[in-house]
Amino acid sequence: MVEAEGDPAAHKLTIIITADAENRLPKIEIGTSESKFNMIQQKIRDDKARKRMEEIQAQVDAYAKQVFDENEAAQEAARAELSFESIINNNGINLRESIKNIYSSEARSNKKLMETINQYAGALNQGLYEERLYESFVQNLSKYNYLLPVEKELARINEVASKNAASIDITKLLEEMSTTTSYYIIPLIEEDAVRYVKNPNDMNRVQLRNALCSFAADPYCKAMLEAIERNSYLLNGSADTIEDKSLLIADKIKLVRENANISAIYSPVQYIRENECVFNANGQFYVKKGNSLAKLSNEYLNQLSETFVSLCQLINDPRVIINEDSIVLVSNDKIATIYEGYVDINGTRETTDTLRNLNEMCIKYDFDTNFFIMTSCLHENFDNIAKINFGKHISLNENAGINIDMFRLGNNIFINTVNEDVNKSTFYHNVNPLQCRNIINNHMGINVASMFEDLIPSQEKIMLKLNETKNEYEASIEKYENTIEKLEKAQSESLDAAN
Numbered sequence: 001m002v003e004a005e006g007d008p009a010a011h012k013l014t015i016i017i018t019a020d021a022e023n024r025l026p027k028i029e030i031g032t033s034e035s036k037f038n039m040i041q042q043k044i045r046d047d048k049a050r051k052r053m054e055e056i057q058a059q060v061d062a063y064a065k066q067v068f069d070e071n072e073a074a075q076e077a078a079r080a081e082l083s084f085e086s087i088i089n090n091n092g093i094n095l096r097e098s099i100k101n102i103y104s105s106e107a108r109s110n111k112k113l114m115e116t117i118n119q120y121a122g123a124l125n126q127g128l129y130e131e132r133l134y135e136s137f138v139q140n141l142s143k144y145n146y147l148l149p150v151e152k153e154l155a156r157i158n159e160v161a162s163k164n165a166a167s168i169d170i171t172k173l174l175e176e177m178s179t180t181t182s183y184y185i186i187p188l189i190e191e192d193a194v195r196y197v198k199n200p201n202d203m204n205r206v207q208l209r210n211a212l213c214s215f216a217a218d219p220y221c222k223a224m225l226e227a228i229e230r231n232s233y234l235l236n237g238s239a240d241t242i243e244d245k246s247l248l249i250a251d252k253i254k255l256v257r258e259n260a261n262i263s264a265i266y267s268p269v270q271y272i273r274e275n276e277c278v279f280n281a282n283g284q285f286y287v288k289k290g291n292s293l294a295k296l297s298n299e300y301l302n303q304l305s306e307t308f309v310s311l312c313q314l315i316n317d318p319r320v321i322i323n324e325d326s327i328v329l330v331s332n333d334k335i336a337t338i339y340e341g342y343v344d345i346n347g348t349r350e351t352t353d354t355l356r357n358l359n360e361m362c363i364k365y366d367f368d369t370n371f372f373i374m375t376s377c378l379h380e381n382f383d384n385i386a387k388i389n390f391g392k393h394i395s396l397n398e399n400a401g402i403n404i405d406m407f408r409l410g411n412n413i414f415i416n417t418v419n420e421d422v423n424k425s426t427f428y429h430n431v432n433p434l435q436c437r438n439i440i441n442n443h444m445g446i447n448v449a450s451m452f453e454d455l456i457p458s459q460e461k462i463m464l465k466l467n468e469t470k471n472e473y474e475a476s477i478e479k480y481e482n483t484i485e486k487l488e489k490a491q492s493e494s495l496d497a498a499n
Contacts, residue, residue: 082191084174087198088129091168092160095120095130095137098153105149113144131172134161166231167197170224177220185215193224200231213441260444261395265388265405266315266322268381270308278304279386280312281405282393284416284425291410295427311381314374322385327378331368336375340382343375352379396444404440417443 080086099121107113120137124130138154138161145151161168170193177186192211196204205228215221267279276289278296285296285304301309314320321328327338337344342351345365354360355376358369365372388407395403401420406413413436415428428439 082194084178084186084190084194087167087171087194088131088175091131091164091171091197093130093134093157093168094160095134095157096124098137098157099124101153102149105147107144107147107149110144110147113141113147113150116140116144129172129175131168132175134168166200166227169227170197173220173224173227180220182218182220185218185221189215189221189224196228200228205231216441261397261400263393263395264324265391265393266385267388268308268311268315268384269386270305278308279388280316281388281391281416282403282418283316284405285312286407288409291412293407293409293412293414293429295416311377311384314377315385317374320374320378324387327382327385329371329375329378331371334365334368334371336371338375338379338382343379345375350375352376355379394440394444402444404443406436406440415439419443 099117102108102113102117120133123133134157138157141150141154145154174186174190174193177183189208189211192204192208196208209225209228212221212225216225265281267281269277269279271277272287276287278285278287280286285301287294287296315322315327319330321330325339329336329338334346342349343355344350348364350361355372358372361372362369390409391405391407393403393405395401399421401418403418403420405416405418408414412429413431413433415431415436416425417428417439418425428435431439
């Protein structure tokens with residue numbers, strides 16, 4: 001037993017040491033291996049890196065959310081800027097200001113005037129729009145215009161109303177539409193209408209007119225069209241200025257193409273006799289004879305060549321795309337681009353002979369034999385597919401089932417409108433240019449008639465020709481009247497001489 005001296009706790013510490021203690025007690029090694037130390041250090045570094053990445057990711061997420069929120073706010077502000085509410089009570093009329101000015105003038109001593117003013121102040125407080133109030137306001141206060149404050153305010157309102165007539169009319173019409181069965185049209189024309197009200201330049205006028213043309217049968221939209229045309233006459237002296245015509249050529253085409261797809265018509269042609277043939281446009285067979293066109297009834301299809309009918313069905317397959325110098329056939333994993341002399345399948349050139357060898361095609365690509373048969377048929381009949389250069393096809397981008405085929409033969413116009421959603425097709429023949437535009441715009445729901453200017457005869461040229469004919473008739477009538485007058489005069493002179 002050993003006791004440590006001087007240590008108050010020593011008496012409690014007892015250590016027993018025997019002679020063989022070194023052999024009996026286990027050896028304790030103090031220390032950590034180098035590899036374990038390195039693992040601990042690596043874990044510490046990994047933890048730090050992970051925390052740093054989490055911090056960076058949090059910063060990135062926060063920044064992304066900030067940018068997203070800012071974009072959302074900007075988009076919301078842009079939407080609000082072009083919303084119907086942004087132009088209400090914002091056309092410079094300022095009835096509240098006029099009422100305030102009259103209240104604070106010596107005219108307030110007129111009790112009847114104040115009663116009238118109070119009625120309009122109450123109407124404005126109830127949420128009525130000044131665009132719908134200002135006309136009656138001017139009318140009812142006109143009997144007090146001997147009072148200078150009233151005269152001044154009425155003159156200002158009349159000046160603003162004259163200057164901003166189109167904007168005020170359009171705002172008022174939108175306000176009225178919102179309470180009628182025409183309310184559903186507002187979202188479709190709202191942005192274009194607001195853009196024009198805020199800045200009635202040529203570009204905005206054309207865009208609004210295009211939007212309104214689709215709903216021209218609606219009385220409110222018709223009134224808006226009349227308002228912007230009146231404004232155009234006031235500003236330019238004409239509704240169709242040079243700037244407007246240039247916009248119709250460039251900007252209108254751009255706007256239309258955002259909503260519709262215009263394409264050429266390709267078809268095999270079977271000749272029946274001289275100047276008479278049959279072709280197919282988007283699944284419908286037509287008979288062309290001279291400058292006349294008619295739909296071919298299904299009961300006569302069995303009289304056509306079976307090969308011709310099959311080829312027509314093939315090119316109308318939705319997987320077939322016909323271009324000016326090639327035909328493209330698309331499948332799930334293969335694209336065949338067919339040219340006059342060869343076929344390219346996924347970058348590999350094939351010939352007529354290799355395409356006919358179905359076994360080789362299946363080994364080389366896959367076992368889609370129908371694809372190779374279609375490709376071979378299109379290649380071998382490449383020269384039998386012609387562009388119908390007197391016709392065009394147009395379909396809506398959002399719904400290709402709503403489409404039109406239009407043909408012009410000489411001065412004769414033929415239109416076939418199709419709505420696949422209701423399985424309806426209507427054929428119009430020998431329509432005039434005005435009817436043609438109305439049929440196209442009403443069926444498509446957008447103003448796309450400008451895309452067919454090369455097929456639709458110019459209304460201006462037609463009117464010019466009619467005026468020339470009218471002038472010729474008037475000149476002939478005048479000539480005959482002069483001749484009759486000369487004959488009557490000669491006859492009268494002869495009678496006088498005889499007497």
